[in-house]
Amino acid sequence: MAENANPTPKLGRTVINGIITAIPICLTFFNNVHKLYKKLPTDYLHLFIGSILCFFGGFYPTVFAALQAAEHGGLTTVRKALKALGGEVMIIVNESKKDDTIDADDDGIPDTEQISSRTLMERKVKLVLTKMNPEKLNAAISSIYKVWIAVLAVLKIQFARTIALALTISDFFQRLINRFIVPIVDKATPKEYNKKWVPVLTDWMCKSIGVGIAWKIQTVITAFTSSLAGGLMMSRAVIVILAKHGQGPQDHNDTIADEVASYLFAFLGFYFQFTQEFRAPFPLNIILAPLQLAEYYIRWAVTD
Numbered sequence: 001m002a003e004n005a006n007p008t009p010k011l012g013r014t015v016i017n018g019i020i021t022a023i024p025i026c027l028t029f030f031n032n033v034h035k036l037y038k039k040l041p042t043d044y045l046h047l048f049i050g051s052i053l054c055f056f057g058g059f060y061p062t063v064f065a066a067l068q069a070a071e072h073g074g075l076t077t078v079r080k081a082l083k084a085l086g087g088e089v090m091i092i093v094n095e096s097k098k099d100d101t102i103d104a105d106d107d108g109i110p111d112t113e114q115i116s117s118r119t120l121m122e123r124k125v126k127l128v129l130t131k132m133n134p135e136k137l138n139a140a141i142s143s144i145y146k147v148w149i150a151v152l153a154v155l156k157i158q159f160a161r162t163i164a165l166a167l168t169i170s171d172f173f174q175r176l177i178n179r180f181i182v183p184i185v186d187k188a189t190p191k192e193y194n195k196k197w198v199p200v201l202t203d204w205m206c207k208s209i210g211v212g213i214a215w216k217i218q219t220v221i222t223a224f225t226s227s228l229a230g231g232l233m234m235s236r237a238v239i240v241i242l243a244k245h246g247q248g249p250q251d252h253n254d255t256i257a258d259e260v261a262s263y264l265f266a267f268l269g270f271y272f273q274f275t276q277e278f279r280a281p282f283p284l285n286i287i288l289a290p291l292q293l294a295e296y297y298i299r300w301a302v303t304d
Helices: 007-039 042-056 061-070 074-099 117-131 134-158 160-188 197-244 257-275 289-303
Strands: none
Touching: 007 074, 007 117, 042 197, 042 257, 061 074, 061 134, 061 197, 061 289, 074 117, 074 134, 134 160, 134 289, 160 197, 160 289, 197 257, 197 289
């Protein structure tokens, strides 16, 4: 009776069932996307990648930089590790589905529906620990971590100017605040409070302002350069596609149409990003929320 009155157990059971249902769907989706990606002709693939860079390069600058840094051997390692993790996850999902059908007391109701949420959680944790291969799990996570460390080292060098700019801006604001704001705050702070917190809090605030401004400037620069690079990739891919259909020049070196078209694509790409304030518009911001979280984390890791 107490369990029925408390919505928490039902919520926990719903979450577990939702995760078990969602994992195969997500894995199937990403697997199908990867297969489609591999089947795309090279020219259409270049057109697709160019479009992403041209219209979305400034939204996630560090994510794209991380992918470029991991491209030289790292992506293959990560792909194999993710495939191994996916296999282990699917084993757990299938075993969990079998576990949900067990009726040990033969009363016509599965045992998992007759136990408390805490017991159910303990039962599922035990299932994971007994069915999952710890060596494969450890090898996959270690591989991903090693690639991430290498990528992070590259990103710290690549965005060293951004970090230096952030420190310079924060130092500039720190001097102004120490001269004009801190004395006023010190006088307004009651004696019973520790005034040593004032410089610490102002330092945090100045660093936050400096990091925010520096990354905004870097975002604009990345959006501009990625629009140019993506626009040129798009225009040359279009020329190749048209040439295969017997239209237009056969080689982009024989015409300036690719350069002219690339400027047009670059303008449209940068204008789109600028009008969106370098943030993915709705509903793309929901679909691409994982990328946004990754962008925040990478920025924090690089600036830290």
